[in-house]
Amino acid sequence: MTLVEAYGTGMPKIMRSYDNFAAKPHIEVTDNAFKITLPNANEIPEKAFLNENESAVLDLFKEKDFIVRKEIESALEISQAMAVRILKGLVDKGKIRIVGAGKNTRYLLNKTYR
Numbered sequence: 001m002t003l004v005e006a007y008g009t010g011m012p013k014i015m016r017s018y019d020n021f022a023a024k025p026h027i028e029v030t031d032n033a034f035k036i037t038l039p040n041a042n043e044i045p046e047k048a049f050l051n052e053n054e055s056a057v058l059d060l061f062k063e064k065d066f067i068v069r070k071e072i073e074s075a076l077e078i079s080q081a082m083a084v085r086i087l088k089g090l091v092d093k094g095k096i097r098i099v100g101a102g103k104n105t106r107y108l109l110n111k112t113y114r
Contacts, residue, residue, distance in 0.1 A: 014038070050093075053078070053086045058095060058109070066099070066106040 014036070018024050023039035050058070056076055060067050072083040087107060090096045099106045 011036075050095075051089075053082075054090055054093075054095075057086055057090060061109045066108045068106060 014025060018039070021039065021041070025039065026037040028035045028037075053076060057067070057072055060071065060075060064071075069080065069083050069087065072078070072086065073080060076083070076086075078086075087096070090107075091098060095110060096107045097110055099108055
């Protein structure tokens with residue numbers, strides 16, 4: 001995996017590389033060896049790549065067809081600036097789309113994500 005540079009130094013790097021995944025490496029230790037099982041990153045659910053706030057925003061779509069920024073601020077108890085950053089991240093990742101502008105801005109879940 002080209003992560004090990006010296007004896008034992010690759011383990012922390014491997015563990016950190018799974019920080020944003022729900023599935024974590026599993027380590028089995030015996031008297032004379034250890035075995036590490038690495039989850040296949042290609043098979044990890046797409047939602048695992050979202051941070052906690054992004055996942056919480058997407059969960060709001062379970063109850064509504066669209067959301068507005070103020071609903072996110074209230075639901076997550078965050079500032080306007082933080083809500084804007086989260087929404088921008090979800091738009092950039094293709095999870096949601098913007099409809100309207102100014103006071104009429106609404107966010108809709110992309111059909112490809114449903």
